[in-house]
Amino acid sequence: MHEEPFDLSRDPALGRELRALLDAGDATGFTASVLARLPERDSLWHVLAGWARPGIAAALVLGAALGFWLALGREPQGGADPAAEVLATDTPLDGEALMGFALGGGR
């Protein structure tokens, strides 16, 4: 052990000695006896589901909010979608129309 008085820092040597003293043997036998005493559970799924429930709810709310936001953002404002108009036209695309569309000018 360290000899410093009032020392509240860890003492690795003491820790090792304590661990060696308190460590119990026969982990296999102990584990087997614990497992033998465990009561039957329906399954662990309901535990996992319970843990996951808040996460799932948060994901659903987030997903709904995101979907709503995307829907608002994609809603046509003041006319048809220029891309749809370009694609719907029977006339072949010319360079000017294509560049105008790509640069955001619409048509």
Next chain:
Amino acid sequence: MVRRLTRAVLRHAADADDAAQEAFLSAWNALDRFQPSQALGPWLARIAVNAARDLARRRRVRTTEPVPFDRADAGPPPDQVADRRVTGERLDAALATLPERQRVVLVLFEVEGYAHSEIGQLLGVPEGTVRSELFHAKRKLRELLRPLKEG
């Protein structure tokens, strides 16, 4: 960790294993109340300490003549076994002189590596109490083990 803590509390190998089994059963039954946002170790440690304390209360009538623990590590070479056994026996005897809470605090800090604040939360006592218990425990051990070191 669970078996070490129950041994620290009970100082009786068979009772400690009984308490450790109870702790695992309690943890299993309380699993759906465990919040995954909290750390598993302190949760399990608290259950272990409580299980050991419950067993100690139930068996208080038993005269406390602790059974020396079998040291589980088979590592040291034969020429060191005797020295280590002497050291272990002395440490065991010194540990037996500490109050239960000091033993638990000491093991949680020195063996399990928890911080003072974590131990306080785990045991439901102020951090200052943890520091105080730790200080007194280490001072007592130092006093009791010094003759061996100096000899």
